[in-house]
Amino acid sequence: MKNSTYFGKIQGADLALLLSTYFTNADKIRTREQGYNQNYEVLEKDWDANFRNNGQNVFLKPWEAGDIAVLSPRFLEILRDSFTLSILETSGYEVFFVKSYQEQIMMGKKLVEMIRDSKTTFDQQTKLELSGVLYSFGDADFLSILTNGKAPTGFNLRYIASDLFANYQIREKDYVSIEYPANHFAWASSYFTVDAFYGRVNEMDFSPYSKVFIEMRGEQGGEQFEIAMKDVNDPPDGSETKLKIIVTKEWKVFEIDTEQFLTADMNRIMVPLAFVFVAAVGKMVHMRSVQFKKE
Template identity: 25%
Template structure:
């Protein structure tokens, strides 16, 4: 090809056709430039392809880390749930007058689980690689960048809290070990093989169970405080996994709005959402209670709804969504006067379950006199809408404390599922 061009130039010069030669030379230059541009474009495409493959390789590694994190969080949540559910049983056993060897084994199992509880430790290796290699910058402005930053910020905070809790338990155990309880830990170990020695240490062992250090340790896990963290990590982590699996960088508006709720500030003005697709905003707290104690209601978080299981044989039971406060104020409240209605999306396990929806302001007494409206559930999701002024005349919307409460007075018990609770301005 080069030889052909050379012969053409030679012929044009020999024939003294300067103008034709110049046209030809310009064309040749354009052709060369065009070739260079094509080569550069191909190189850029190839480089971009390599960078994209590398980026998604990093993201795939992150997805493996997050999957393991979520499994770890679920396992820890399960253990914390078991501890919380068995707290009242522990209190009863340690105070029994006829404390038996079976009771000893039950309390010892509980304490072994409590004092050997692991902390949440997220795997950040994939995310750290993404940052150190500069590839995080290639996600700038995308939803997945926001989700990743939110997830690892939350994971670090949860890990910090859990490690503080672990240190707290370790310090309590060290403090407890300073006291001579009249038996050795070797004696406790031998009890697992020889129950005949149990009577010799029973009184001292039961005295230790009632020590203030054990009070503090058990109280610290009387409620499953890990559950909200697990729900938050699961939602954000699952959203990231879905995007990576679908090879997408942008999430739905609903996902991003839900993430924003986790960052809701603690202002005096109430926000619209109390629960959105099973997600609880940062400024909302869940309380449960019954005439026989809060542990008679089991609260679980699922992928897009919340579930309350109310045990039978209760005079009354309640699941409440209240205003949370970083300052731990007594009955913090918010101003909801801008809203006209409240809307809830619920269903029952079998359908036909009867309960009441209640709102309460910061001044309402805890005697059941707050405004309530009756509800009958379906076994399918159903939306119920109520007028705040008409249906809840006693609730002072300027200082609303209980944003939604579900009161059950059914001796058979029930399972209540909640997907959405929100206030409407129109």
């Protein structure tokens, strides 16, 4: 179809963009898979050669190797070895393949739907659904970065704290819970990032959107924290403009004018929204949706 007469007829239309992106991504996935598999095969052979007669069974089948209390030091030694760590680090990239497959399936379904219905132009809902893949955010009248507690393609929800290792975000059925444990951190933040084109695009023009709507509630009610937006040039020192928020125990939609984030260059936003917690008081905040809208 990509090289057919039909493709020439839709050249310049949304359908052509979707079709081209579908085949381009398929080629990229194939290339990445081949590289990943070849690299993993080399790592696996190196690991096997190093531990074949040197503790392999202790690590792979510890329940068959003997007294675990005696063998555990060797198990931990193998676990921390550079050969093992290389495999574990490489396997972590598999999550990105899953995301690529999900995007490919989504584009395939949309292609079938548009061709079946003889459509060549995206409607507003399609623009939103495919925004993270085709990066056509600015054409939509609204932009959701969280729906039913889940960030769509093109955005990520992360957690950072004064402690190096922390992740206090819990995915519930139709919302996400953000915990700030008492007397644990000096500060913490749950924040959204732009992550389009497989990480090659990490900023976005939010200037068309004048308002942000956040649906959230507190576990107890009365929880206080701050929210912020950050552009690519904001230093990582917390000096960006922050707005105080107090949530209730019931679900409530907060409407906020984006112009209140005085330090944020809306043309180059890197963190569309951040939730900032400080001091020793613990709190739990539940968030269902975040949506930016044009006037």
